Amino acid sequence: MVENIWLTSSLWIGLALLAALISIRIAVSVALIEIVLGAVGGNLLGMAPNDWVNYLAGVGAILLTFLAGTEIDPKVVRKDDMILFNWGDGSPDPAIPLDNFSVRWTGSLYLRAGDYDFFPYTDDGVRLYVDGQLVIDEWHDQGPTQYRSSLPLSEGTHFIRMEYFDRTGGAQANLWWHNVTVYPLWLGEYFSNKDLSGSPTVVRGDDDIDFDWSSASPADGVPQEGFSVRWTGDFFFDSADYTFNVTADDGVRLWIDGVAAINEWRDQGETTFTSVMPLSEGFHFVRMEYYQNIGGAVARISWTK
Numbered sequence: 186m187v188e189n190i191w192l193t194s195s196l197w198i199g200l201a202l203l204a205a206l207i208s209i210r211i212a213v214s215v216a217l218i219e220i221v222l223g224a225v226g227g228n229l230l231g232m233a234p235n236d237w238v239n240y241l242a243g244v245g246a247i248l249l250t251f252l253a254g255t256e257i258d259p260k261v262v263r264k265d266d267m268i269l270f271n272w273g274d275g276s277p278d279p280a281i282p283l284d285n286f287s288v289r290w291t292g293s294l295y296l297r298a299g300d301y302d303f304f305p306y307t308d309d310g311v312r313l314y315v316d317g318q319l320v321i322d323e324w325h326d327q328g329p330t331q332y333r334s335s336l337p338l339s340e341g342t343h344f345i346r347m348e349y350f351d352r353t354g355g356a357q358a359n360l361w362w363h364n365v366t367v368y369p370l371w372l373g374e375y376f377s378n379k380d381l382s383g384s385p386t387v388v389r390g391d392d393d394i395d396f397d398w399s400s401a402s403p404a405d406g407v408p409q410e411g412f413s414v415r416w417t418g419d420f421f422f423d424s425a426d427y428t429f430n431v432t433a434d435d436g437v438r439l440w441i442d443g444v445a446a447i448n449e450w451r452d453q454g455e456t457t458f459t460s461v462m463p464l465s466e467g468f469h470f471v472r473m474e475y476y477q478n479i480g481g482a483v484a485r486i487s488w489t490k
């Protein structure tokens with residue numbers, strides 16, 4: 186089963202790469218060729234929906250670790266596991282200049298049905314296409330900025346393309362997404378290790394992050410010690426300074442949009458950390474990561490204006 190998924194994934198990656206290379210060669214829209222090749226792949230290679238893929242679908246950026254993005258640039262062609270980059274004043278590759286460079290990622294994702302929010306966070310410009318449709322068009326110079334696009338998607342394979350450029354100075358490019366129908370509040374990914382590595386053992390929706398597991402396991406199949414959790418969600422905020430309160434035993438990290446708000450990633454007893462973040466009115470993407478080493482296990486978050 187797992188081997189089949191890897192085979193399927195690598196075929197999709199290959200198709201996306203082929204589409205991009207052909208499009209560079211003959212200067213025809215990548216999206217068009219992706220859709221044609223995607224249809225060919227789906228019909229001829231028998232890539233039927235699969236329970237395991239279903240289970241993973243809707244998990245957001247993590248799916249890119251399987252289906253990958255493919256960076257296509259006439260200078261450098263390589264595979265990236267996720268679109269999560271902060272190059273600072275550097276560049277993605279020695280062959281690429283520090284400023285005035287651009288990147289295109291393409292990937293094919295098998296997604297569950299639902300309303301999806303897509304969140305690029307970039308410095309500078311960004312364009313995002315879903316199934317060839319331009320859903321975010323912010324191709325201009327700017328500091329780090331998050332955008333959001335909401336659209337309903339059917340169950341099946343969807344084609345994501347993100348294009349990006351850096352003009353000068355700092356450079357970063359991130360993309361997350363969230364299935365708000367399946368996970369209206371928090372999406373929780375529970376890992377049977379302390380560093381969020383590999384595939385999660387359990388993926389579920391959590392209404393709140395307000396847990397004191399003591400010495401119990403947090404979820405079926407996850408050990409009571411030596412586990413980690415990533416929670417992601419998008420929530421509406423007013424225009425105000427928000428105080429985020431995070432309590433953890435042991436380590437915890439918190440990001441609001443792409444901005445690191447709390448980083449206390451170490452063994453420790455139950456401790457509360459606070460960070461004040463100025464937010465604009467609208468939806469913001471919140472990501473909290475947590476690990477439990479041994480002994481007590483507590484994870485909580487709340488915020489107030």
Ligand SMILES: [Ca+2]
Pocket residue numbers: 273274275283284285351352353354355356
């Ligand atoms: Ca730069």
Ligand SMILES: [Ca+2]
Pocket residue numbers: 308309327351352353354355356
């Ligand atoms: Ca820049």
Ligand SMILES: [Ca+2]
Pocket residue numbers: 434435453477478479480481482
């Ligand atoms: Ca502990």
